[in-house]
Amino acid sequence: MSEPIIRFDKVVKRFGALTVLDRLDFTVQPGEKVSIIGPSGSGKSTVLRILMTLEPIQEGTIWVDGHPLWHEERDGRLVPASEAHLREMRKLLGMVFQQFNLFPHMTVLRNITEAPIAVLGMSKQEARERAMELLELVGLADQADKFPHQLSGGQQQRVGIARALAMRPKIMLFDEPTSALDPELVGEVLTVIGKLAHEHDLTMLLVTHEMRFAREVSDRVCFFDQGRMVEEGPPDQLFTEPREARTREFLKAVLAPQE
Amino acid sequence: MNWTEYLPPLLEGAWVTVQLTVYSMVLGALLSFAAGIGKLSPNWAIKGLSVVYIEIFRGTSLLVQLFWLYFALPLVGDLIGINLRLPPVIAGVLALGLNIGAYGAEVVRGSLQAVPVAQLETARALNFTRRQTLWRVALPQALPEMMPPFSNLAVQNLKDTALVSLISLGDLAFRAEQIRNFTQDSVTVYTIILFMYFGMALVLASFVRGLEFWVSRWRARA
Numbered sequence: 289m290s291e292p293i294i295r296f297d298k299v300v301k302r303f304g305a306l307t308v309l310d311r312l313d314f315t316v317q318p319g320e321k322v323s324i325i326g327p328s329g330s331g332k333s334t335v336l337r338i339l340m341t342l343e344p345i346q347e348g349t350i351w352v353d354g355h356p357l358w359h360e361e362r363d364g365r366l367v368p369a370s371e372a373h374l375r376e377m378r379k380l381l382g383m384v385f386q387q388f389n390l391f392p393h394m395t396v397l398r399n400i401t402e403a404p405i406a407v408l409g410m411s412k413q414e415a416r417e418r419a420m421e422l423l424e425l426v427g428l429a430d431q432a433d434k435f436p437h438q439l440s441g442g443q444q445q446r447v448g449i450a451r452a453l454a455m456r457p458k459i460m461l462f463d464e465p466t467s468a469l470d471p472e473l474v475g476e477v478l479t480v481i482g483k484l485a486h487e488h489d490l491t492m493l494l495v496t497h498e499m500r501f502a503r504e505v506s507d508r509v510c511f512f513d514q515g516r517m518v519e520e521g522p523p524d525q526l527f528t529e530p531r532e533a534r535t536r537e538f539l540k541a542v543l544a545p546q547e
Numbered sequence: 548m549n550w551t552e553y554l555p556p557l558l559e560g561a562w563v564t565v566q567l568t569v570y571s572m573v574l575g576a577l578l579s580f581a582a583g584i585g586k587l588s589p590n591w592a593i594k595g596l597s598v599v600y601i602e603i604f605r606g607t608s609l610l611v612q613l614f615w616l617y618f619a620l621p622l623v624g625d626l627i628g629i630n631l632r633l634p635p636v637i638a639g640v641l642a643l644g645l646n647i648g649a650y651g652a653e654v655v656r657g658s659l660q661a662v663p664v665a666q667l668e669t670a671r672a673l674n675f676t677r678r679q680t681l682w683r684v685a686l687p688q689a690l691p692e693m694m695p696p697f698s699n700l701a702v703q704n705l706k707d708t709a710l711v712s713l714i715s716l717g718d719l720a721f722r723a724e725q726i727r728n729f730t731q732d733s734v735t736v737y738t739i740i741l742f743m744y745f746g747m748a749l750v751l752a753s754f755v756r757g758l759e760f761w762v763s764r765w766r767a768r769a
Contacts (some may be wrong), residue, residue, distance in 0.1 A: 340672050378674045389669040393687040402683060403673035437767040455673060523646040 291354065293318040293459060293491050294339065299348035301334055301515075308334045310515040318458075321492045322483045323502035323523075326512035327538060332444045332495045333386075335413040335512075336461040339493070340383045353380050353458065379443065382452030385465040390436040390451070396423070397432040400451045408455065415454075422450035428481050442473030446480055453484075460484070462494040474498070481505065499542060503527050511535045550735045553726050560722030561743055567636070567708045567718060568751070571643035572701055578648025582680065597652065605651035613642040617714045630715035639711035647704045654696045657710055658689035691766065701755055702748045709744075714728025719743060 294316040301309035316322050324332040337343040338350065339357070349366065350357040356495035360373045369377075392401050400419035404410040410418070423429045426446035436444055445465055451513045452460060462481060466474040478501050485492055485505045496502050502509055503523040510520040511532070519532045530536045578600075585597030604612065617638040624631025633641070662685045670680040712721035723740045727733055 317560055342668050342671060375676075378672070381672075383672045385665065385669065389665045389667060391669070391684060391688075392665065403675065406679050406683065407674045434768075435765055451673070 290318060291490055292316060292351075293320075293353055294493070295351040296335075297351070299350060300346045301343065302339060308515050309338075309345075312515070312517060314510070316459075316491060316493065317508070319489045319491055320508065321494070321506045323494045323496055323506040323509045324440065324512055324514045325499065325502060325509060325538075326386050326518075329514075330512040331515045332512045333463050335382065336463045336493060337494055340381055340461055341378055352377060358373050367421070379449070380456070380458045381461060382455055382457035382459070383461040384445070384448050384452050384465050384469050388436075388441070388448045388468070390444055390447055392436050395435055396428065396439070396447050399447055399502075400454045401437070403451070404454050415546065419450070419454060422453055423447075425453075426450045427476075440473055441469045442476045445469065445477045449477075449480055449484075457490075460493040461494065462492065462496070464495050464497065466496070467496060497542070499527070499539070511538065512536070550732075552759035553736060553739060556722045556726060557719065557739060557743065560717055560719040561747070563717050563721075564705070564708050564719040565747065567643065567711060567716075568701075568705045568747070570640045571647060571704055571708070574640060574644030575647035575651055575700070575704065577649025578644065578693075579655050582648065583659065586652065586656045586682060587659060589677075600645075601649045601652050604645050607640060609646045609707055610713070612646060613638065613710060613714060616642050631668055632709070635714050635716040638714060639708070639716055643707055643711070646707070647700055650700055650703075651697065654688070654693050654700070658686055658692040661692055662688050679739060687762075687765075691759060691763035694762065698752050698755040698759070701751050705748055705751055706744065732746070 292315040296312050296314040299312045326332045360369050401415040404415040466477050509523045509526045511518050519535045582597040585593045588594045621632040670684045709720035723736050727736045
């Protein structure tokens, strides 16, 4: 096996007295598509927020692309990361949010070009061309000049995906990307994510409640509960013959209404 | 003396009032943003300076600030050997601007803090610097929220200019007082300037409303 692109080493995350991640060990290989499922409060979204450097950790080490994420190596020791180091590491990651979080005061096009121009120093011309390619990819090339409030939720989320991709990350984090959508809009967003998964060598980490989609798109599915990874495995195995009782219980509860 | 004869001196005074209002508004707006943003700075020196400025100018009377700048500051200057004698216009604009800026700073701070945390997190995820996040993400979304309270402050500022007549600046209130002393025609004089202040306030409020429309042009309109 090659060097993992993400490695959690005994990571502890607490919110006050509440332990959200409890000595978590977790690895992802380059190009791998991994889905994280589990009940709310299981710490699955926290894994993504920690990776995006939106939440610090209390113990343990996280390695991303061979570098410590929340630490820096100084004189052979790991010390807490500076903002400069975090900025460097963030270049590797892109995130798609549950509530889309588009910038409401910018057009669709500017939502996508703003960071490449301001952060990557891309020329306006180049950023525009790249944005239009990405809008083409997510099927919204004709909406470039609209404002977010003029779009449906599904369209907004597709812009959110294009915006994250515009920064050319190696790793894409999807935090419940369809949970805030009306049921009839879920499909268009999943289609785009599925297309990315099948056609690109991006590493993808997906927190989702869409079990059927997780099964279809992932190389591996991880079941989280109470801050621990209870079980992981290929989707066919995990969904049909889960080893752990807790996993069976959860799958039974979430899959029952769909049968 | 016919009431129409009051008008030329009153209009002259009104022009001074307009100038005082505009200059102090510009100064106040600059101070509002500087201190409002400064109060949220992670740099304790900038933050401390902003808090001290805001609290001093909100916590003391405008009249006292005006008198202090005009009457007390020159004496302080004499003590330390610097000429700090301010022309009345400068003293007036400074006092008004410093005062309104302190109130405006709290409006700016409040509006910036009302920007959803998710927007700031998204900016962080896209690797914007703190400064880029402020200018490109937070301020454009906070501006529309600032406009209604700014409108109140601008009108307040216009009315406060009447205080500068007390340092013998020839504004509208000062001219009115002169005419009244001369003619004893209180009813006519005060009625005229009542309407003149009201008219100026209307213009000012609609100017700020135009500004509000412009800074919220990206918003959904009902």
